[in-house]
Amino acid sequence: MSPEATEDDALYQAALEEIDDCQSQIDSLNEQASEEILAVEVRFNTLRKPHYSKRAEIIAKVPRFWITAFMNHPQLSLSIPEDQQHCLQYLQNLLIEEFEDIKNGYKIILKFDPNNPYFENDTLVKEYRLEVSGQPKSVVTPIKWKPGKNILNDNSEKGSRKRKAFENSFFSWFTDSNHSNLDEIADILKDEIWPNPLQFFMMPEALSEEGDDDGDVDDEEDEDDEEGGEVDEGDSNYDTD
Amino acid sequence: MSPEATEDDALYQAALEEIDDCQSQIDSLNEQASEEILAVEVRFNTLRKPHYSKRAEIIAKVPRFWITAFMNHPQLSLSIPEDQQHCLQYLQNLLIEEFEDIKNGYKIILKFDPNNPYFENDTLVKEYRLEVSGQPKSVVTPIKWKPGKNILNDNSEKGSRKRKAFENSFFSWFTDSNHSNLDEIADILKDEIWPNPLQFFMMPEALSEEGDDDGDVDDEEDEDDEEGGEVDEGDSNYDTD
Numbered sequence: 001m002s003p004e005a006t007e008d009d010a011l012y013q014a015a016l017e018e019i020d021d022c023q024s025q026i027d028s029l030n031e032q033a034s035e036e037i038l039a040v041e042v043r044f045n046t047l048r049k050p051h052y053s054k055r056a057e058i059i060a061k062v063p064r065f066w067i068t069a070f071m072n073h074p075q076l077s078l079s080i081p082e083d084q085q086h087c088l089q090y091l092q093n094l095l096i097e098e099f100e101d102i103k104n105g106y107k108i109i110l111k112f113d114p115n116n117p118y119f120e121n122d123t124l125v126k127e128y129r130l131e132v133s134g135q136p137k138s139v140v141t142p143i144k145w146k147p148g149k150n151i152l153n154d155n156s157e158k159g160s161r162k163r164k165a166f167e168n169s170f171f172s173w174f175t176d177s178n179h180s181n182l183d184e185i186a187d188i189l190k191d192e193i194w195p196n197p198l199q200f201f202m203m204p205e206a207l208s209e210e211g212d213d214d215g216d217v218d219d220e221e222d223e224d225d226e227e228g229g230e231v232d233e234g235d236s237n238y239d240t241d
Numbered sequence: 242m243s244p245e246a247t248e249d250d251a252l253y254q255a256a257l258e259e260i261d262d263c264q265s266q267i268d269s270l271n272e273q274a275s276e277e278i279l280a281v282e283v284r285f286n287t288l289r290k291p292h293y294s295k296r297a298e299i300i301a302k303v304p305r306f307w308i309t310a311f312m313n314h315p316q317l318s319l320s321i322p323e324d325q326q327h328c329l330q331y332l333q334n335l336l337i338e339e340f341e342d343i344k345n346g347y348k349i350i351l352k353f354d355p356n357n358p359y360f361e362n363d364t365l366v367k368e369y370r371l372e373v374s375g376q377p378k379s380v381v382t383p384i385k386w387k388p389g390k391n392i393l394n395d396n397s398e399k400g401s402r403k404r405k406a407f408e409n410s411f412f413s414w415f416t417d418s419n420h421s422n423l424d425e426i427a428d429i430l431k432d433e434i435w436p437n438p439l440q441f442f443m444m445p446e447a448l449s450e451e452g453d454d455d456g457d458v459d460d461e462e463d464e465d466d467e468e469g470g471e472v473d474e475g476d477s478n479y480d481t482d
Contacts (some may be wrong), residue, residue, distance in 0.1 A: 015303050019439050022296035026289055026436075033285040037278050044274040048267055055263035062256050195269075198260050 041102055056093050059197070060111075064093045069193060069200035070170075076188050080170050083151045088170065090116035096194045105129035108189055110174075118151070121146035126174055128186065138177045282343060297334050300438070301352075307332045311411075312435060312442035317429050321411050324392045329411065331357035337435045345372030349430055351415075359392070363387035367415055369427065379418045 056144045067088040080088065093111035107127045114122040127139045145153075152171055173185040193200060206217045300306045308329040312318045321329065334352035348368045355363040368380045386394075394410055414426040434441060 012303065015299050016439070016443075017301045019296055019303075022292050022299070023439055025292045026296070028341055029285055029289050029292070030436075033281060036281045036285075039282065040274060040277045045276075048270050051263050051270070055267070058256050058259045058263070062253065062260075113403045146453055195271075196264055198257070200266055202257070240441055 005226045016028065023090070038102070045098060045102065052095070056095060060092045062201075064089050065201055066094055066197070069197045072200045072203040073188060073193065076170075076193070078187065079168055079173065079185060084170050087116070087118045087151055090118065094194065096190050099129070103130070106190065108186060118147065119146060122175065126186070128183075137209065140175060140177050143171075164215070279343070283341070286339060286343065293336070297336060301333045303442075306442055307335055307438070310438045313441045313444040314429060314434065317411075317426065317434070320409055320414065321425060325411050328357070328359045328392055329348050331359065334451065335430065335435065335438070337431050340370070344371070347431065349427060359390045360387060365415065366425070369424075381416060381418050384412075384416065 067080075067085060070080060070088065071085065090113040091110055092113055093109070095109040095111070096106055097109060098106045105128045107125055110124040110126075112119075112122050112124070116122075121141060121144055124141045124143065125139075126141075129137055129139070131137050141149075152175065168185075170185065173183075273355060291329040291362050308321075308326060311329065312326065333354055334350070334353055336350040336352070337347055338350060339347045346369045348366055351365040351367075353360075353365070357363075360386055362382060365382045365384060367382075368381070370378055372378050384391075393416065409426075411426065414424075
């Protein structure tokens with residue numbers, strides 16, 4: 001190899017090293033940027049928290065707030081059969097709690113009237129977390145159904161056709177800890193309902209039902225002898241206590 | 242309506258208004274968070290800029306840096322037929338410039354050797370921007386091909402079969418201002434090559450060709466006489482200019 005070639009080679013190597021140095025600086029700035037963005041998100045989570053708490057407190061006083069919001073959601077309403085609608089009337093609060101390190105997961109917390117006739121629990125939690133291995137995992141509170149009140153079992157008694165229709169129901173979703181990917185109900189609760197539940201609560205019924213009307217047999221209309229429409233037991237007035 | 246009902250109704254309305262107030266505060270915090278995150282991104286774009294400039298300066302001195310990086314990218318290499326490989330040897334710099342308001346778009350800037358035998362331009366720019374209407378739009382520098390040097394025309398002379406194969410080639414991508422959605426080449430340049438071109442430049446050929454020849458025939462060893470099939474005009478030594 002000629003001395004010139006060796007010199008060229010050394011210059012070539014030096015250039016690559018210089019590029020690598022620039023790259024390290026860029027990488028380190030990228031990392032800093034990610035950290036700062038995460039810090040902003042964590043800080044605003046803290047700032048939002050008292051407002052979410054206050055919102056939860058007031059919502060708990062409005063009877064059937066959550067079930068009304070749920071039933072006004074065009075997709076979510078399809079997952080809530082009649083008996084589950086009745087049970088979800090006792091849902092007093094829905095909370096989404098992100099982990100301190102928000103990349104690691106979140107919890108969906110459902111607070112029920114402790115006197116609800118369906119189960120002993122007053123709080124049901126479904127937690128989505130990223131394992132150390134990077135695998136997503138979900139953990140759920142076991143529901144302690146009161147005797148004869150397990151809505152999921154009740155469905156199975158009524159034959160496989162009905163059972164199939166409710167496979168993707170709200171409570172079957174809740175109790176299934178395998179739904180890690182493509183978890184439509186979790187996504188709707190976290191990204192659509194939770195950011196602004198009032199807009200669903202207030203949504204005129206006609207609007208929320210628009211999507212259902214065509215073609216499909218919709219048996220929503222002929223259920224009035226039981227509890228009528230979605231949930232309309234008693235008046236939808238403010239609960240004064 | 243009984244006086245009680247009226248009172249209940251007023252309390253119900255008051256509760257909804259209180260929820261709405263909380264919601265406004267949450268919305269305003271969300272907006273502030275978005276603004277702060279955007280500010281971090283803009284600030285880091287500024288901080289990264291001098292490092293990108295320095296990187297560009299050094300890279301311009303390494304002959305065939307970009308074409309080597311491109312040909313080592315498993316998908317991008319499929320879009321660069323032989324004549325375009327030859328032309329892209331004259332590419333001295335690739336730059337991605339985000340708009341000041343980064344949500345509005347970015348430019349892919351290709352700087353060529355002004356003495357390149359293919360076209361008069363030394364800079365070709367493909368700009369992706371969001372119109373005020375929200376529509377994405379791309380604008381490209383018209384290439385002033387030197388007489389008889391239009392590679393895109395050359396292909397069309399060789400019959401439709403060959404033309405079809407090159408429909409998604411690098412230069413047909415560049416000149417097509419309709420490729421607004423699913424723009425694979427733009428995405429590769431912006432999100433894979435640009436963040437760290439050195440890793441593609443350095444990538445052993447065998448690795449980048451893995452997808453092409455099945456079996457694990459590793460032809461890294463027998464490249465010593467030429468310098469690797471892709472671009473082999475001249476030595477790949479550092480240009481001492």
